[in-house]
Amino acid sequence: MTLISRVLGLVRDVVIATFVGAGVNADVYLFANRIPNFLRRLFAEGAFAQAFVPVLSEVKEKHGDDAVRELVAKVSGTLGVIVLGLTAFAIVASPIIVMVFGTGWFIDWWQGGEDAAKFDMASALLKITFPYLFFITFVALSGAVLNVYNKFAVAAFTPVFLNISIIACAILFKDTFSDTAYALAIGVFVGGLVQFFFQWPFLAKAGLLVRPKWGWNDEHVKRIRLLMLPAILGVSVHQLNALVDTVIASFLMTGSISWLYYADRLIEFPLGLFGIGIATVILPSLSKLHSTNNPAKFQETMDWALKMVLLMAFPALAGLIVLGPLIIKILYTHGEFTATDGQQVYFALMGYASGLVSYMTVKVLAPGYFARQDTKTPVRLGIIAMLSNIVFNFMLAPFYGFVGLAIATAMSATLNAGMLYWGLHQQGVYKLSKATMSWIARLVAATIFMVAALEYIKRSGWFATESFWQESVMLFSLIGVAVVVYFVSLILFGTRKRHFRQGA
Known part of the structure; x- marks a missing residue:
């Protein structure tokens, strides 16, 4: 759905x-x-x-x-x-x-x-x-x-x-x-x-x-x-930061708000489908586990959720950067939307995409606090992250314009994710296990293989792109190749069905 x-x-x-x-x-x-x-x-x-x-x-x-x-x-x-x-x-x-x-x-x-x-x-x-x-x-x-x-x-x-x-x-x-x-x-x-x-x-x-x-x-x-x-x-640090970006973008050149919006929408697709989707499902479960005083299952549920969002976060980040120009051209470059607009959106997309793993991680880590009705810790960390975003904005916007705003958002999200994890670790609620660290290493390695395959195919000239439909076929073909290479690589690196079930 x-x-x-x-x-x-x-x-x-x-x-x-x-x-x-x-x-x-x-x-x-x-x-x-x-x-x-x-x-x-x-x-x-x-x-x-x-x-x-x-x-x-x-x-x-x-x-x-x-x-x-x-x-x-x-x-x-x-x-x-x-x-x-x-x-x-x-x-x-x-x-x-x-x-x-x-x-x-x-x-x-x-x-x-x-x-x-x-x-x-x-x-x-x-x-x-x-x-x-x-x-x-x-x-x-x-x-x-x-x-x-x-x-x-x-x-x-x-x-x-x-x-x-x-x-x-x-x-x-x-x-x-x-x-x-x-x-x-x-x-x-x-x-x-x-x-x-x-x-x-x-x-x-x-x-x-x-x-x-x-x-x-x-x-x-x-x-x-x-x-x-x-x-x-x-x-809601990511959304608050986006609102701050809108205020600052109103001082920048015409089109800045639009370019940031279209780039953010591409980020929201994997974020909403996997990050918010999984976070929505685990919150009632975590709340119930906390009410019934079951910390071991609480840890397992959070571990499963983090592994699942990272399973999609790494390839989504790499895919958006590698295939971004083609995605933007197919989706947006029609009618009133020009090729120059598309190029500007891609610059913003690269800035936002650098924080995609962090955006998704925040969506999973935050319920670890709210399910236990602990609001003081995440609000303190959220304020720090939001203030950091404002500082990053004023540091980067004068030099990089609207792209600097996107990079600042990614930087503050990464800071927020790191602080949320450290807080859960300090409270003894959740910490990364050796198995999860090994899982992350396999995901990163598989993503590198996926990117290498995409770059090889793009540069080989196997696909002729003269029309909208040819470009669309090329995009879906590249996505198909990416999916196959990514999951085959995971299998070669030792990932099995049981790894998806642990903690589910």
């Missing part, structure tokens, strides 16, 4: 690149979508789930389904009121939000510069896209509830409707507005609404569809509140 969602996400990005390219309209739309999308990450895949799932799992194990329904009612009512107020404020005060997060555009608007129109357009688009936050909050809530009951498919499939809505609105309304960016923004709104209603029947079938009620002072709601606020920094 996650794979279907991610593939359609790439199709959506192809449509965006084709219709708005990487110019002014693209920068503004992506900015207006970035803020509610950033908050979606906090609620759907980040802080909310990391705080809510452990408490809900504990309530389920100790008090049963009736207590679960009562907690869901109070959380949905309390969170719904807060997010509704935030959404209403954002719609009214959208110029203020753009002023804060698009400071470069605001200054240009204030001084009557050439980018003044960006500020006005961003303010208008934000009024359309921000209600998405209200809808997705309840989508995240219902998805977390279903996950606790080991029903993962519905929540994983739900994002498909957002992608379909954006694609459909872009195609249907591209000639309705003077700027296609408005059609894309309407697609975001419609997508949120469809996702909102999609999960209701599944909740009803599971007996978990309840009437929301206010519960600010409820004992369990208080615990979720206390866990959630620190978790925003503890698990």
